[in-house]
Amino acid sequence: MDPELKKQAIEKARDHFGKIVAEQLDRVERMKQGEDWLDYSKLKPIIIGIVGGDGIGPIICGEAHEILAYLLADEIKQGKVELRVIEGLTIENRAKVNKAIPDDVLAELKKCHAILKGPTTTPKKGDKWPNIESANVTMRRELDLFANVRPVRVPDQGIDWVFFRENTEDVYVLGSKGINVTDDLAIDFKVITSQGTERIIRLGFEHAKKNGIKKVTIVTKANVVKTTDGKFLTMAEQVAKDYPGITWDDWFIDIMTAKLLDPERRSEFRVMVLPNLYGDIITDEAAQIQGGVGTAGSSNIGKRYAMFEAIHGTAPRMVETGRAQYADPSSIIKAASMLLNHIGYVELAQKMDMALDICTQFERKVKVTGRPDGATGRQFADYLVKTIKRPDLESVWKSYQK
Secondary structure, X not given: OOXXXXXXXXXXXXXXXXXXXXXXXXXXXXXXXXXXXXXXXXOOOEEXXXXXXXXXXXXXXXXXXXXXXHHOHHHHHOOOEXXXXXXXXXXXXXXXXXXXXXXXXXXXXXXXXEEEEOOOOOOOOOOOOOOOOOHHHHHHHHOOOOEEEEEEEEHHHOEEEEEEEEOOOHHHHOOOOOEXXXXXXXXXXXXXXXXXXXXXXXXHHHHHHHOOOOEEEEEEOOOOOOOHHHHHHHHHHHHHOOOOOOEEEEEEHHHHHHHOOOOOOHHHOXXXXXXXXXXXXXXXXXXXXXXOHHHOEEEEEOOOOEEEEEOOOOOHHHHHOOOHHHOOOHHHHHHHHHHHHHOOOHHHHHHHHHHHHHHHHHOOOOOOOOOOOOOXXXXXXXXXXXXXXXXXXXXXXXXXXX
């Protein structure tokens, strides 16, 4: 390579990296300032934003919206809760303004306290859309939703997992800020901070403490990714000292993906805490064990805001082939249950969870296959509501736990 061109490429990369470092140092200072957790019991009304998204999103989100409206009918009448539909988070609108989240949509999101969100399209190179950043990544950063929490339960296999995935760091948060140094050399960046790591690990330990769970598992690849993953592991060791009644262990991500498939070992895991990328991958694997990504919900928690979503994609092929009405709404309904629990309506959330277990794992009287040979999402939602209304709901659910 020509020495002068090499010098220019290095200077370009140095400037680019310097800007990233400056941004992250500013972010660390903001985290150090901290803020108090929002107290939902003091809010009137609690504003819940309903965001349909793309593809099958508006359809499945609509089913969850109706179930929430039914369960929260009294609270809505009394002015304690407001369900607010937010339009505009579509790929067409985002592409039009060339932003992951249009400014007016972000402003509306920030007026809410909790958000129920359908899947959104993330363009990739070669798509017809501009290669804009993921709406999820942007929302997590703008609302500081640092914890992605995904529960996975398969009672008859002894599986009762909760994954705490760090949401605002790692390679994802800088995924759109890599650099092509030359035509032959591309570099992306990974960031881990003490503050970001400490708060996600502490949240995992707090969950274990509140739920009587005696072990927390930290998942990294610290044997190879020594600096960033090494910091994640070091912070776990420090946080664990504050929880003497809870043991902790650490696993590497590659062997952990195998152990989740091991019937002899997987019931030993309960709470797992991971950096962003590893958490994204392993929670999809866990959801598949539960019955597929269409069955698992996801929560994104911050101190001021919380967002709950389906973990699957927009299913464009279902839309293109006219099968969108057959999309399974289980994931977004599970997310709605997690939302209810988060804002303080624990009993309503428990009813939804019991009904979901009965409808998807035990009775399964209405089966969604994604095709005309199965039920529509609306038919499944109606079945779920009828199950929620059953006066013997809890006893029926308990009968299946034996």
